[in-house]
Amino acid sequence: MATTPSPSLAELLDGHVVLDVECFDRLYLNVYQPKLQTPGGVIYFLHDHRGNPIPSPALFRPMGDAYRKAVTKFAEDSGIEMITFKAGNRKIDVVTPYLEKAERPGVAVIGKAQEIQRVVMGADVRRDPDTGCPHYSFKKVDRRVTVYYFYALDEEWGPSFLKMAAYFPYPAKMWCNGHEWAKRQLEKKGVGYTALANGFASADDPAELERCCNRLGPRQVQDLFRRFLECIPLPLGPRDFEAGYTWEASMNQIEFSRTLILDRPARARAFFDRVVESAAGLGRPSEIELIFGRRVQKNTPGLFRTTLMHEGVEPRISIHYKESREKLYLKEGKGVRLETVINNPTDIGVQRRIEHLGELGAICRSVNRRILDVLRVASAPDLSTSLFEQVALPDGRAGSRTVALRYGDPRVMALMAALTLCLHQVQGLTNKSLRPLVATLLGTPYGMSNMSYDLWRLRTNGLIDRIGKTHTYVLTPKGIRVCLFYTKTYRRIIDPLFAAAAIGAQARAAPELRDALRTIDQAVSRFATEARVAA
Template sequence: MVNINDVLDGHVALEIECLDRIYLNGYVPILQVGGQVIRFMREHLGKNIPSPAILEKLGTRFRAAVRDFADVHQIPIVQFKKDDRKIDVMQRFLSAQEKSGISGVVAIGVAQEYQNVFAATQRDKGAGVPWYSFTKADRRVTCYYFYLWDDDFGAGFIKVCAYFPYPVKVWVNGHEWAKRQASKVGLGFTSLSNGFKSCDDPAALQRICDTLTSSTIQDFFDRWMDRLPLPLDDYDRQFGYWWELSMRQIETSRTLVFDAPRHARSFFESLITDNLDIGRPETVELLFTGHGPHHLGHPIVNRTPYKTKIVTADTQVSLNVFFKHSRVKQYLKDGRALRVETVINSPRDLQCLRRLEHLPELQQKARDINARLLDTERVGQGCVLASPAFERVASPTTTVDGRRAPAMRFGDPRVMALLDALCASITVLGFTHRSLRARVNTFLGSDADYTTHQMSYDLARLRLNGLIARHEHSNRYFLTPDGLRVALFFTKVHHRLLTPLLAADQPPAPDILRDALRTIDRHVTGYIDNARLGKAA
């Protein structure tokens, strides 16, 4: 039996934490409501009557500037089709620029996309004078993708919408940035897709990854915005009409490269096997090369016959834990490395603000989540609970401040359902009164009437026993290290030992075990008869 602790402790050749995909919004803070649009046209541009015709002229000027920029620098303009994967279309241009070793705009992609822009509504001000109000609405407008090859970041793009207030998107990759910095200082490494397979000095590489900060990304943005054709100019910038960056999607990764591909595979096979009955995810997804996704787990209504698919070398297993708008994903990278990524699609999910300057806080919280997932998986296959710890939880005790901590009695159906629910993967990101109660109800069964008051009582005794703690300024809870060990130990002993052993005289217990139990039962019965003890009524 493979234990993931043995795999992680003995077969990891390289372990690196780094930002991966970085996707940002660019917005003009003082152009976000209708009144600011009117002020822009009247006070900044000096127009008496705010009108959509003014905005149309600005957009027309910007589109002409893009064409002139492409002509002067001989940059191809590519019209994206509806189903195009943009990076694939642009890859040949990026590859050619990379070979030249010179930073530059490699191509300009044009797409019609829905954007949240200002729409005008005409109102009659009286005396036949037209007047307009401006409100945000989703409209299908022209967007320009400036695909770049940057000496520091490699491939990236800056997307500029051609309609007011000209929202911007920025995409770069943290691993690609780290590769270029390592090359500049002469640090030897080999690549694993966009990550690292090996490195001469892993500690030095980690220090490089840690130096990718919000100011580094801001410098990249400023550098290119000074070179690209834009709908706002230096005059606008002097009066504060310029873009600021906020975080749209941030991927924080932890990559563990194994010394042989078989160890990467055995890690996932052991992990999935260990979680099919304890902490079971709603869906286990096996992705087959050249085929669509196959789902194991809850039955799916399907008219086609169910079939068993053997997991082969071409199968990629992916674990996803979803939380609000974000998720944690765990998968094999090129069959050689374990990649854990926390993907934050809304910084508020982790109580962080959106502006780019808050990236360090967000990254640290995401790294903590990655570590918590691995710690949870480690404990899941090594959850020994010493006798004093077991007794402290299984019997009523008194806390250090004199409060009574009710017992969590092993075998009690409600306690076992509660701890079973706490083993679920979703608790890596925390849980609420409501979400935990729903899972406990699932384990207790439809006949149980598990009330909100019972859930409140159970949360209190979990907290008093030191098994859970509460996030500051939040109604979310998380398992403490003791809580994780207790939940897994109780659940595994109950599900994996006692339940099958108590039913060992029945199928599907092996024949050899059932025969042995019948032999033991026969001998015990003989001793009882020899002692002339009657059978209980």
């Protein structure tokens, strides 16, 4: 009995996406003192700036004690409750009731915990042979120290927190959520929406929601950081700030998501099931190169893999690269979430300073879009007859009949396979980056002029576009369809059929497959005879 084939990802999406949201999700930032990150900077601060005759690590304790007292006094004077987090507590669950009761912007609750932090300790005591005065060296070590969580309700960002260590040089972290920021912007404009956890299930004006999400950048994050520093007690004072001892923020963990809300939850579930089928091999090193646009070599640190996890009944796909990963999962059973999680911006060639947030967001947006495009095409790599003829047959364009990319030609098939390996490259394709791949797959000499000619053929057929006036190219949607069709059909159909057609000692296929091939050949010959076409 014939079975109905499963719908492709394109069929599940086209005409059924009611909301498509691309936005920063969780932002977790490092907060640090730039001038106190080296031993020399610490000595200068203690001796030259603070005026201590001996820059001793013994000075750290009274400074920490004074800060702990300042936090306690701030909580008492402001009527803010201070709670101690216990081991195993999920902090956001503990503080949510306090945030929900907050009636105005500001610190809602202060949490206290003991955590491992990177702090400065003194070591290697040496004494001056003439004066007998001790000389200390300083180094950074991991130590368990007191940290304070200042949970606040911000007028622009909603729930957020800043965590400050109570030990020198007072490292800190700041957390906020881009979707929560977008919600506040819609509320200011009077645009209604339905929340989906920290995201969106619907919006009365999707175009305005898109504009809000696109507007979020470094300036808004810096404004939140500045407001935090103005409303909480700090371990350094005005005299220190005037001397340039100010905190700065850099990117620690950044999440950028794309959420697709479909017209029916059942369709979202079917979509994700098809994604699971198509994405099982995306964690291989060759595929990681595609998704993140970074080269994976033998000495590249980290594990490159795809993991499929189940949290309750909701599956989650994670594709790992170094310290970063791409996540695909169902958002509360109603939407499909693609989420790029960057735990180290240098993994993708971006500096950590917060002013580079926009650059990192653009790369994450490209990764999310390209992985979705490729999954859609990979689930059903079919071509229309007209598109296949346009690409595969010569038509005299540009005064040359050799512009065609003939299906089955070894050089063309190697070129298409190389393009398939570069589908997710965010930086684009160049003669230099693509030529080694084609040469390896072709197995024969393949020079720069050969690559230039093939790039011209690809561009003439509309399979690649040039980026501005550079010599860098990107695949077009049509190019993605063509290279996947050529590569997957040749590998999965033509090669097995040639194996089945072999006879004698060269026969590699089972007799049943060879019989099926003969049946297909007879059917094609009969159809050709009826159509008066030579088979």
